[in-house]
Amino acid sequence: xxxxxxxxxxxxxxxxxxxxxxxxxxxxxxxxxxxxxxxxxxxxxxxxxxxxxxxxxxxxxxxxxxxxxxxxxxxxxxxxxxx
Numbered sequence: 001x002x003x004x005x006x007x008x009x010x011x012x013x014x015x016x017x018x019x020x021x022x023x024x025x026x027x028x029x030x031x032x033x034x035x036x037x038x039x040x041x042x043x044x045x046x047x048x049x050x051x052x053x054x055x056x057x058x059x060x061x062x063x064x065x066x067x068x069x070x071x072x073x074x075x076x077x078x079x080x081x082x083x
Contacts, residue, residue, distance in 0.1 A: 006078055034074070
């Protein structure tokens, strides 16, 4: 399951602002997007990933993505960052 990648990653940037920054810096290796997140937040992220050739993986919900990231609240986006 894709959540395992998030759990096992040493470095994860949670949230659209942090994830966007990591993508722009070329540090993100994979971005996880919650299917139930606001499309106005995620569409820009997905387009940026395509432009920067970063893999996008869709996950079922913000709640599960947040849990996989080890936070109590939902997460719309999380980027796995290279060390």
